Amino acid sequence: MAGDPTLIGRVTRSSTLGFVGALKSPEPEIPVFGMFCKCEAQRGKSDVLGVIYNINIEDDDLTRQIAAAERPTEEELADQQYVRQIPIEFEALAVGYRLTEAYFYTLPPQPPLALAPIRPMKSDEIVQFTNQFEFIPLILSASNLPVDALLAACLRKASVARPRQERQNFLLEAGRYCAKLLSHDLPRMDSFLRILCFEEKSAI
């Protein structure tokens, strides 16, 4: 967001399961699907950690009118895309929280308050958090979400946060962990591992 490059957006609504944030216009790299983010809760005592699973751009009558116009001008398109205040909403699934420097792989005790700043997790924070794979069951158990694609995207983000020589090993370990969790559902495991292989190729 303009003025504060470390801010993705601010919370508009939240629950212990996750939070929804809004921003005016997206930067090329934030927010993106599968991104790790954090948000203060309990008056700064804890950070709720989330992964972005949906980015939603609202429309309205004027946007639809311009979209349907025969030849919208570049300037009016730029106005609609970068200037006009149509909030872009993104939704994050809570995958853990941080309290006094320790990470916990369960739902947070309290959701963040409305308008709390949402920031991307730094590479070292992602590495520390994903050194353990206990966040994976929280993602896989989420209902009505594209959990396989989300998990694969998260694992890719977690791998690129690591030094190049550690990335493949991290993805292999994560893949084994997921295979155990999905062993009861072989078609799904097969599909997930294919997505992960694709992510692996693009990450390494």
Add this chain to the structure above:
Amino acid sequence: MSLDLRKLLPQVDLMVQSIVSRNSRIDALIPEVLAAFAGLHSDDQELLQRKLDQAGETWPAAMPTDEEAQKTYPPPQPRREYSVFATDGSQIHPDRHSPTMYYLINIGRISLRYGSGAPPEISSVVKIYFDDDDLYDEFGSAISTSIINGKRDVLELESLASLAEKSTEQPSVALLDNGLLLWLAAQVGAHRNRPIDQLLDQYLKHMSRLQSSEALLAGFLDKPRHWNVVALLTLANTALEDVRQLTIKSNPYRGIIDRTIFSRILKPGFRSSLFIQRSKLNTAFRDAGHQVYFFYMHTGAGDNIVRVEVPEWVANSQSRLDIVHDALLQQCRQTEGYPYSLVRAHELAVVSNLDRQNLESLIQNRLIDHGLSFSQSRKAETKRWTGRKRRFQV
């Protein structure tokens, strides 16, 4: 629901019958009006001028200009590069039932540089008025809503002048969502007082600033209900000796508006000839070098006819008129007949009920922070009780 629609139904039926009958009367008159319009230029111009003089400025007839009245002008060659500035204003009027007395004016501003590919620059100027000098006139009476609206109109023009002065881009068009004659002054006619005169002076000063900036000022009126050209046709069809007896009620073309004529004459994208609005107020504008001219334009969308008002320093140059005509057509293309820049300026200006409630909460919280108590009037409080969604319909 308080409104008993069943009781209103017979009245609504009567209203609709009256509209149908009025429309058939107007439809029957239209060929005559169109014929009168077609013959306007060949009429004796000297006689027409004598009739205009006899009728005086109270008869709202437009004055023809050097452009032949019935001539129409096709869309100019579209320009790719030009700038548009637009402003629009919104206000919260004082409410004596509120915890505190204040009023607010919010002006939305937008600058678009077509041909640059760059997004527009947007901003808003907001001010809250709370001093006794703002809220009460010299006799201690509460400021009227029309004065507040007049202030808003002056601020809209001031903002437009500021945008134009900051820009070095030429050509540029400065757009207002309104006629150019200060509405407040037009409403009071000869009964102007000091505050209105002060506002008018400021308004004319900002018009001069716009003229110096070389931005081409235009006022855009959607769905106009003026009948200045029809009033001119009435004069043309009235014998000189009968002009003095002419009244609005005796006008044979009563109920016909200019838009009705021009919707049958103007092809998509075309504009009408220029006319001058005759009024005492426009004389004051003329004396300041800003006499207001107007033309009608088909925006190209459906049968949408709009009225465009321009000051004399735009009207007196064919190339300037062409720039305004072209810019408005291009602006109307994406939005089906209403300029894009004005849509956005309005969006930036509008103060919603929710905005007002939020502002009032903020004021209340600040009052409490300073240990001040406040109370809503009982009337406001009871309105809040009964204004909520009802459990049972009465």
